[in-house]
Structures are given as structure tokens and as C-alpha cells.
Amino acid sequence: MSKELIRLANCTMAFDGEVVLNNIELSINDKEFLTLLGPSGCGKTTTLRIIGGFQRPTSGDVFFDGARINDIPPHRRNVNTVFQKYALFTHLDVFENVAFGLRMQKPAIGKAELVSRVLEMLEIVSLRGFERRETASLSGGQQQRVAIARALVLRPKVLLLDEPLGALDLRLRKDMQNELKRIQQAMDITFVYVTHDQEEALAMSDSVVVMDGGEILQIGTPEDIYNEPENAFVADFIGESNIVDGVMTADGSVEIFGRRFACLDGGFAPNEPVDVVIRPEDIDIVALGDGMLTGTVTNVTFKGVHYDIIVDFKGFKWLIQTTDLSPVGARIGIKIDPDGIHIMKKSRYSGLFGDYSSYSAEYDEISDAAAVPAGTAQEADS
Numbered sequence: 001m002s003k004e005l006i007r008l009a010n011c012t013m014a015f016d017g018e019v020v021l022n023n024i025e026l027s028i029n030d031k032e033f034l035t036l037l038g039p040s041g042c043g044k045t046t047t048l049r050i051i052g053g054f055q056r057p058t059s060g061d062v063f064f065d066g067a068r069i070n071d072i073p074p075h076r077r078n079v080n081t082v083f084q085k086y087a088l089f090t091h092l093d094v095f096e097n098v099a100f101g102l103r104m105q106k107p108a109i110g111k112a113e114l115v116s117r118v119l120e121m122l123e124i125v126s127l128r129g130f131e132r133r134e135t136a137s138l139s140g141g142q143q144q145r146v147a148i149a150r151a152l153v154l155r156p157k158v159l160l161l162d163e164p165l166g167a168l169d170l171r172l173r174k175d176m177q178n179e180l181k182r183i184q185q186a187m188d189i190t191f192v193y194v195t196h197d198q199e200e201a202l203a204m205s206d207s208v209v210v211m212d213g214g215e216i217l218q219i220g221t222p223e224d225i226y227n228e229p230e231n232a233f234v235a236d237f238i239g240e241s242n243i244v245d246g247v248m249t250a251d252g253s254v255e256i257f258g259r260r261f262a263c264l265d266g267g268f269a270p271n272e273p274v275d276v277v278i279r280p281e282d283i284d285i286v287a288l289g290d291g292m293l294t295g296t297v298t299n300v301t302f303k304g305v306h307y308d309i310i311v312d313f314k315g316f317k318w319l320i321q322t323t324d325l326s327p328v329g330a331r332i333g334i335k336i337d338p339d340g341i342h343i344m345k346k347s348r349y350s351g352l353f354g355d356y357s358s359y360s361a362e363y364d365e366i367s368d369a370a371a372v373p374a375g376t377a378q379e380a381d382s
């Protein structure tokens with residue numbers, strides 16, 4: 001495990017008395033790729049600006065390599081930033097854009113070293129041979145890589161990136177995600193990356209920090225955040241999830257819709273109400289009689305690799321991802337393995353997320369109780 005490089009301790013940021021970051025605690029390791037993820041306005045850029053020194057926290061401390069740096073200005077921090085609007089120098093070619101910061105350095109570095117450092121950086125961002133190109137003649141992705149080279153040539157210990165791929169189309173974004181990860185590993189430095197795109201965060205990061213309303217809700221590896229979300233907000237924000245009310249009847253047993261399901265979680269109070277997350281890909285469709293719950297298909301969307309189907313269980317609509325087609329109107333049974341069920345504590349986000357009613361046009365008309373043959377032992381609403 002590598003060592004801590006940056007720490008925000010009890011950082012609060014308020015503008016005109018309005019708190020936009022509330023008591024943030026964040027530790028960033030050396031050589032880590034850490035991503036701040038959350039919806040618009042949650043405080044991602046503000047957090048980045050505090051690390052970069054462009055903003056001084058209203059209260060709390062910022063540490064770099066163990067030293068408090070609250071009062072150190074941006075240019076004296078060992079940190080560089082790539083903004084979404086990276087504004088290359090249009091009157092300079094690619095080489096001079098990258099060389100710019102080096103030429104400003106005091107004491108001045110020798111010409112041979114300057115050339116070799118610029119070329120080395122262009123190699124790393126895969127732009128060798130582009131030295132004399134006008135920046136205006138480059139594609140969006142190439143311009144973005146010039147901006148990254150320009151920031152990295154100064155050899156910061158940390159690169160801050162604020163939604164740097166926001167302006168690129170989807171295909172280019174995906175290519176650049178791989179590029180950025182590769183560049184970070186090649187340079188062997190810390191990246192602090194801001195995005196509101198959960199897929200991007202999962203694909204690139206060592207650690208993901210999920211934020212909402214100026215608070216950090218969860219910090220973890222992409223796998224942790226996806227498989228063990230802390231609350232309904234995180235579960236909903238990261239990927240698709242069905243989130244239903246449950247009651248923990250015992251360790252390893254949760255009651256949903258009046259049925260008991262085996263699960264792997266424990267440590268709750270007897271009969272504690274909980275939120276239950278079930279990912280759409282963890283639900284198996286089985287014959288009606290074999291189902292732990294049965295419901296009616298109300299909507300089917302072909303997604304290429306799989307179908308998204310919406311299934312009504314007594315008015316609550318679940319999303320299931322499956323490669324088997326079940327037509328609209330079909331009665332189906334479902335099975336969920338214990339490791340497909342994740343239990344979360346109730347939170348202020350309970351009840352706000354995880355029902356797929358809006359996917360189905362027929363929400364108001366369907367009453368699946370009417371379609372239930374009498375005596376179906378496994379029925380959801382029995």
C-alpha cells in the first residue's frame with residue numbers, strides 16, 4: 001500500500017454563509033488514481049480547487065506530504081491542473097505549447113534538456129511527429145493530450161483533472177479514458193480526476209469518492225462501490241439497481257414482499273427495516289412455479305447484448321437484464337442467489353430511488369394481482 005500524499009482534514013467551504021462542502025475528510029495516496037464522482041453542484045470542483053490552492057477552505061486543513069499547505073499558493077504546490085476548457089495557445093505550435101511552462105522556469109533550463117523533456121512528454125501522450133502542427137488543426141482528443149502534456153512536462157507529483165473529457169464524443173472519451181490511465185501509470189504520479197460519469201469513474205480509478213450535497217457518501221475501489229454501496233443514493237448513482245424495502249429477520253435472511261430470501265449480510269438489529277439492492281443482472285428468470293417471486297413483464301427493450309425488461313411485482317417495477325426474451329404480458333418467476341442481494345442501512349435516501357415505474361407506460365393500468373391464478377404458493381403478494 002502506498003503512502004498518503006494529500007489529506008483534507010475537516011474541510012468545510014462556505015460561500016456567503018452557504019455551506020457547499022461539509023466537513024470533508026479525504027486521504028489520497030501517492031501514485032493513486034482517485035476520482036471524485038457525483039451529480040452537478042455536489043462540490044467536486046470546489047474540492048479540486050482546494051487541493052490545487054485556488055480556494056482556501058473556510059475551515060479545516062490541507063496537508064501535502066504531511067505538511068500543512070493552507071497558505072501555500074497554487075504555483076508553489078507540487079500540483080498541476082487540466083481544466084475542461086483547457087485553452088491551448090493558438091499562436092504556438094504543439095511543441096511550443098508543451099514547452100511553455102518549461103521556458104518560464106527559473107532558473108532557466110538548458111535548450112537540450114528542454115527539447116528532450118518536451119519530446120519525452122509528446123512520446124508519452126502519443127503525439128510524436130506532431131511538434132510543428134498548429135493546435136487548431138488537431139482533433140479534440142489530440143488537443144486534450146497536448147493540454148495534458150503541457151501540465152505533465154513540469155513533473156508535478158499530482159495532476160488534477162476537472163472533467164477533461166467532457167467536450168469529447170463518446171467514442172473518443174472511451175479511447176481517452178484508456179489513454180489517461182496509461183499516461184498515469186507511465187508517469188507514476190497521482191491523478192485526482194473529477195467526473196459525473198459513473199462508467200468513467202469505474203473504468204479508470206483505483207479509488208472512487210462518491211459525493212452528494214457537499215458530503216462524501218462513500219470512498220472505495222470501483223468494485224466496493226458497485227458491489228457494496230453504502231446507501232440508496234450510491235446504489236442508484238452507480239449503475240442500475242432495484243432498491244426495495246426489506247426487513248432483516250436474522251443474519252443472512254431478509255424478508256422482501258413477505259418472502260424470505262437468503263443473503264450474505266448480517267449484524268442488523270432483529271427485524272430492522274433495511275434497503276435491499278438487487279442488480280438487474282443478478283436476477284434469473286425461471287419457470288413460474290420455480291420462482292421466489294412472480295410478476296408480469298410490462299416492458300421490453302432490446303439493448304444489443306441483452307434485453308432490459310421491466311417486471312411488475314404488485315405495483316413495484318423491477319429492471320431485469322437478461323439474454324432470454326420474455327414478451328410483454330408474460331408471467332415469469334425470478335430467482336436471486338444470496339450473493340445477488342445486498343443489504344443497506346436505511347438512510348435519508350431511502351424510498352427515493354430504485355423503482356422503475358417510469359420505464360413502463362402501463363404503470364397505472366397494471367394490477368398484477370388480477371392475473372394471479374389462485375393457489376400459486378410462490379406468489380409475491382400472497
Ligand SMILES: Nc1ncnc2c1ncn2[C@@H]1O[C@H](COP(=O)(O)OP(=O)(O)OP(=O)(O)O)[C@@H](O)[C@H]1O
Nearest residue numbers: 015016020038039040041042043044045046047196
Ligand atoms: N465562488 C463561488 N461562489 C458561490 N458559490 C459557489 C462558488 N463556487 C462554487 N459555488 C457553489 O458551490 C456548489 C458546488 O459547486 P462545484 O463547482 O464544486 O460543483 P461540481 O460538483 O463541480 O458541479 P459540476 O458537475 O456542475 O461541475 C454549487 O452550488 C456552486 O454554485
Ligand SMILES: [Mg+2]
Nearest residue numbers: 044045046162
Ligand atoms: Mg465542476
